[in-house]
Amino acid sequence: MKLSMNWITLRVRDLEASLDFYNRILGLPIERRFESRGKQIVMLGSVGQPKIELIQGSDPALKPECGVSVGFEVESLDEAIEYLKSQGIPVARGPITPNPHLRFLYILDPDGFEVQLAEHS
Template structure:
């Protein structure tokens, strides 16, 4: 079996707040937005890459403390921290350097899910 990751679903309380975070702050392009079974859904991510699927709900299916995080890679961790700080997004944890070739930190999305921002060298 040959699998490729298609999307990761996050059930969010406030779709517009989450859309602002992932699109306006993190810069993920909106792939499509639609309604299914009465729920608003937004798919975000660059063409040809796995997507983040945001589904409007009243109670997230996963609690933020469940241990699930979403990771993104950047060219410069320091620039990412500065950019996020300028937008009022504080670093929740880190930066952490587990080995000489990896540095990362975590921020929180509007529902409290951990978002890891990593730099590989």
């Protein structure tokens, strides 16, 4: 059996705040926005890449402290840090350098989910 990642779902309290974070601040394009069974849903991500599915809801199936994080690759962690500062987004943890070829940090989305930004060299 061959698998490929399709999407990860985050149940969020405020869809517009999450859209602002993932679309405007992190730059993920909105692939589509729709309603299903009374819930507003937005799929974000680039063509050919796994998506983040945001579902508006007041009772998240996963709590931020469940250990799930979403990771993204960046070209320059230093540039990412400066950009995040300019957007008022604090670094929650890091930067961490576990080996000479990897540096990463964590920020929090509006619901408290960890988002990892990693630079590989």
